[in-house]
Amino acid sequence: MTHPTTTTPLAAGRGRGSIRFPRQGLVAPALRWGLLGIAVACLFVIPFTGVNDSIILTVSTILMWMIIASSWNLISGFTGYVDFGHGVFFGIGGYVTAILVAKLGLPFGPTVPLAALTCALFALLIGYPLLRLRGVYFSIAMLGASLAVRELVLISPPLTGGARGITLPPEVDRDFFYYLFLGGALLVVTLAWLLRRSQLGTSLMAIKDDEEGAEARGINTTLLKLTVFCLSAGITGAVGACWAYQMTFIDPGIMFRDSFLINVAIIATLGGLGTVWGPVIGSVVFLLVRDTLWANQGNWFLVVFGAFLIVLVLFMPEGIVGTIQRGERTVLGRLIRRLRYRGQTQDPAMQPSVSAARSAEDE
Numbered sequence: 001m002t003h004p005t006t007t008t009p010l011a012a013g014r015g016r017g018s019i020r021f022p023r024q025g026l027v028a029p030a031l032r033w034g035l036l037g038i039a040v041a042c043l044f045v046i047p048f049t050g051v052n053d054s055i056i057l058t059v060s061t062i063l064m065w066m067i068i069a070s071s072w073n074l075i076s077g078f079t080g081y082v083d084f085g086h087g088v089f090f091g092i093g094g095y096v097t098a099i100l101v102a103k104l105g106l107p108f109g110p111t112v113p114l115a116a117l118t119c120a121l122f123a124l125l126i127g128y129p130l131l132r133l134r135g136v137y138f139s140i141a142m143l144g145a146s147l148a149v150r151e152l153v154l155i156s157p158p159l160t161g162g163a164r165g166i167t168l169p170p171e172v173d174r175d176f177f178y179y180l181f182l183g184g185a186l187l188v189v190t191l192a193w194l195l196r197r198s199q200l201g202t203s204l205m206a207i208k209d210d211e212e213g214a215e216a217r218g219i220n221t222t223l224l225k226l227t228v229f230c231l232s233a234g235i236t237g238a239v240g241a242c243w244a245y246q247m248t249f250i251d252p253g254i255m256f257r258d259s260f261l262i263n264v265a266i267i268a269t270l271g272g273l274g275t276v277w278g279p280v281i282g283s284v285v286f287l288l289v290r291d292t293l294w295a296n297q298g299n300w301f302l303v304v305f306g307a308f309l310i311v312l313v314l315f316m317p318e319g320i321v322g323t324i325q326r327g328e329r330t331v332l333g334r335l336i337r338r339l340r341y342r343g344q345t346q347d348p349a350m351q352p353s354v355s356a357a358r359s360a361e362d363e
Contacts, residue, residue, distance in 0.1 A: 043059070056174045063185045064181045065264070065287060066188070067188045069268045069279035071232045072236070073275075073278065077278070078195075081134075083139065083232075084139040084142050085141075086232075087261055088142075089119040089122070090239065092115070092118060092119050092122060092149065092237055093116065093236065094250050097240075097244050098245075101168055101169065102168055103166075119233040119234050123233035123234070131229060163252065165249055165251030168248045169248070172245075172248060185280075203224055208274065267282040267283050269319055270312060271283070271285070272320055282319065282320070290305065
């Protein structure tokens with residue numbers, strides 16, 4: 001007879017045959033939430049410390065990329081559908097606000113939800129056919145959609161200004177946009193955290209692991225993918241609207257930048273795809289490392305940064321957060337796991353599907 005305390009049932013959807021172990025992470029949950037609260041409080045008081053506009057703008061940019069990377073992670077990290085054209089929503093959101101403000105004279109505030117709604121509707125329009133594609137075919141189709149929209153903007157000067165762009169009112173309050181991006185980052189990360197711990201999040205991860213198996217279990221994969229795709233597009237469109245107004249001038253080269261995809265993909269992958277805190281950690285590390293190398297290495301920036309990314313891929317293929325949570329396949333991940341579970345009689349990494357069971361608990 002098996003003693004009732006020797007095994008623990010696994011929650012549905014977290015990996016068959018997995019075993020839960022006591023939560024003995026590197027940082028206790030209470031201390032973890034305490035540190036998070038201190039970090040948020042510090043971010044709130046930064047504008048009151050007398051720092052210059054350059055620092056305010058730098059932190060605002062990091063917060064902005066947290067929102068963008070988190071929204072991209074909702075579709076690309078949670079479902080595995082890598083979106084190569086996600087920047088199209090950023091560009092559409094910026095142009096919606098620019099047109100409404102500069103050409104129709106609307107105030108900035110109402111244009112943000114309108115930009116988000118426009119991007120969500122556009123995602124619904126293209127997502128229904130494109131999300132039926134899988135793998136690289138979806139990625140290439142989204143890239144094509146982004147290029148097509150950029151060309152439409154270029155050849156529509158009466159509405160978009162074409163290559164001349166659109167100039168917006170120059171009255172910009174840096175502190176206002178700082179708190180706008182801070183509030184947006186808190187909301188989006190909270191949304192991702194709630195989603196990851198919900199049945200919907202479990203279903204999305206099931207799509208990522210085995211979409212055909214998820215369909216066989218009765219999950220409406222098309223509806224779920226389309227829902228999270230529209231949500232991701234709306235969030236990114238709202239960020240594009242805020243960023244365009246803050247810049248006071250936009251053109252197709254600014255709003256549909258080729259570097260957008262590179263930045264958002266690196267940030268999310270560096271932090272950890274499919275995790276809640278990956279885009280947050282990735283945004284901070286990526287932007288600080290990039291700006292530091294750019295300032296100190298000059299022409300060698302791309303060489304040094306490229307080598308840095310290669311090292312990260314070799315030693316942390318699951319990203320920073322993913323390596324800490326479930327990276328036992330790498331040397332660094334196994335070292336972290338031994339530190340996390342020191343004192344236990346058996347390494348959880350030896351148990352079947354432990355990583356899948358632990359990942360949702362660690363979020």
